[in-house]
Amino acid sequence: MQVVVVPEADGAGRVRVLPDGPGPSVLPDPPGLPDAAGAPGAAGAVGAPEKVDDLAAWMAATEAAHAPRWVLPAADALYPDLLEAGVRLSRCHDLYLTEGILLAFAGLPGRPRNLAAAWARLHGLPEPDDPPPASRTEQPALFEADREPLPAGADPLDAAVAVYADQQRRIALVPQPDRLRLLVAAESAGALAAAEMRHHGLPWRADVHVELLTSLLGPRPSPGARPRVLAGLAEEITAAFGLVGAPESRQVNPDNPASVVRAFARAGIDVPSSRAHVLREVEHPAVEPLLRYKELQRLWVANGWSWLDTWVHGGRFRPEYVVGGVVSGRWATRGGAALQLPRALRTAVRADPGWRLVVADAAQLEPRVLGALSGDRAFAEVSAATDLYTTLAAEAFEGNRDHAKRAMLSAMYGGTAGGAGPLLARLRKRFPLAVDYVEQAARAGEEGRMVRSRLGRTSPPPSEAWRALAGSADPATERRSREAARNWGRFTRNFVVQASASDWALTVLATLRRRLANTDAQLVFFQHDEVLVHCPAATADRVAAEVTASAAEASRLVFGDTPVRFPLQAATVDCYADAK
Template structure:
């Protein structure tokens, strides 16, 4: 059963049952409390909800205590369909999708609502849709148009389920102890400073740096000032990057590197971050499903996907609860094995530590060299020892290496590539096409043309693997949210890692649910494959103890 849902700017709701093809199956119904109407329909029918954008509609329901089982996110679906058609740059929101259905010019996407805006379908103010179309009718029309590519059905379902997970994660929040965060900041930076001042320990280091440069004023926060200070000392450095400074013999280097490390924490996760993003013991970032072209998630503010290891000490379960942390061990090489069907690599994937098994098979037990070789295959690295190591891998695993090299050649020729479930790489820009499509008077392409082609080939080489890994994790999340015990909540997700907050008594059940979800995700993508995708789950009190 399909039900289209609109939540208007005034908080009222309207819904309408749809046939499987999206045709209205009854009259439009009005509800002063859309959450109550959704809860009633959810109990009776478990429908698939059709709405414009999960990130705008679902938080309203969650705030009222209503959880839904399934949805069809028109915004995310339109992005996938346009991508498959090589139209990545066209508007993807409801208004743009509707305009294409009506044969009208598509308006530009409005973008996400601000954090403090009302969470309604159209943001804080209602907008007029193309053709002055009723919003509920627009959902039906766009949904019907989105049935044009059945091959993307599983990807669309997984992406929409991911959107539900993202909204639920923001709603529940990641447990975050403000007192622990403050203690960590004070240990690294000193007491909280007055506004506009450096923390004491940072200022002490800044003074040491200035003294090492002979007392001349300089700003350790400004790369140009650092380069200039070294130049005055008779040392030319191309930049102020850490790896450059490590090679410099000067008394300012040690305090400068220390300063940069501490300053990074202050800027990214200091007291301002704590004031902005943590409330009532919860960190609630805004997750962006499919925010990266490969399908990986992104976040909108809060640096949710870049929590420093030090700050993981502040992620502590509530009393009587625990955190179950799980990650897919060496996911991308396993994805490559399953994608390519390489029998030798499949055999290597039988080990929990794939890189150790690869080292024993091909690199005389040297695990670091085995890892470099595999990463070079997936990312296109050839500098240093990567080239010779990749040559070994190509000889031992020709099917797997051939798979990514085929993807690279497609990219070099400006063609699109696809992930396991059909997410499609963007086409290169017109400037790229112009640069790589011509030749000089001798008939040979220029070095810049060849370099541009190689660069895009490296992108498509990795796209098929990283994007298929994103497909797998999307399927994992969609399955896992339906298998967790009632009181357990997904509270964090990052690439191939999940974190579940649950009563301690449910820990074993959560561990099993994660393992089962991993097996089901593998089956959904690859059928009966021999490639192992181990999900190593462990219950902990503090996130920092998970690894």
């Protein structure tokens, strides 16, 4: 059963029940789906538009009776309000996210994805730009209507039905539609999971966070002042350059890169920048306090007291996730930098009393993905080990794990500096199919062609400026042309692996969400190849087992009958920091 929903003001909405068809999902149905799931029943007559005064209550009743596939203009604009009203959806088709996938597949990644734009394209009309992201910092009135105004004369519900039908038509026309259906289903499930993770929040002990900041930086400083430890390091840096008592214009400001570069120049040391990797190559007594200052200053600015005041409330950190926020399919966040949390702060992520954290982390995901993509049987045998690099080292690099890892990263990222070239040649000789797979992707990029992930997520085409440079016959631009081609080839080389890894990880998230639907467990964090579940202690063993089962199920769905092993190691802990 499929139900198209368009929210309206004051908690109302309009809905239309559609007959079952070749839906976007090849994921299994949610557990406990009623036998009458395909019948309209209380949900209303098939095909008849219906006005609903209390949309949240209507959707809750329909979800309980039929668990339909909800067709939503954009889940992130509607689902947070439903969660606040106590309504959880089992599955959906997100028109906005699907439109983005299909536009990219067609080589049109920059076009607007909103419902109004998709409807306009169907009718040859100008496409309105995507609206700015809705802020969730303050609770709005239930449902924000008219965020995506349609062209004059268009009915929002009819437009949603038409766009949904067109998306299904376009999916059916691709060479392997089931893969693209799985990607759409996983992306849409990801949108639901993202809203739920923000709703539940990541358990966060503010007192532990403050204690950590105080131990590393000293007491909270007054506005505009440096923390005590940073102020002491700044004095130590100035002293290391022999500038104590010098005029203020000559003293070193460690927050100002130009000031640091000038200080080294006065000491007879030429450095191109004050970046940490540059300073580590310099011998000078100021280097150690400078590096320490940089590390602590980054913590203070990115995750200090102000961050804690802004983002942690009621014992929860609630970032706003952006599903598919990166072209490879990885997520991003708006504010809070949830996907760049320093390892030191993981100690503040602690389960509630009587609850546990189940932390699952995929081991060496991208090399395993390459093995599955390429069908290299010899490489698949290496993947049987939990530590792939150790086995790879024994197979081809005389037991040198560092060499094995550098060769693998060189294959996936296209680097040959620092002696990686000979190591890559050895990897190519031992595993020709795996290396050839990424090299074909690199050649496609160098020629300006698009490449796709396992499920069909598509790389953006290069710019017109790139094409003009690459196609130039001017000998003066030949070097720049070759360099541009190689750079884009490195991008497409990695895209096929990283985007396919995103396919797998997102499918794991979707299957795990489905498996945990009838439990008290809460998905609370997801990034790239890692997922956190907050659950009652009594259910932790079951949750860990479901994590393992989800990884196996996702591997079958995404890669079929592959011999490559994808271990997703689950640790049950009270504190996130203890999982590593």
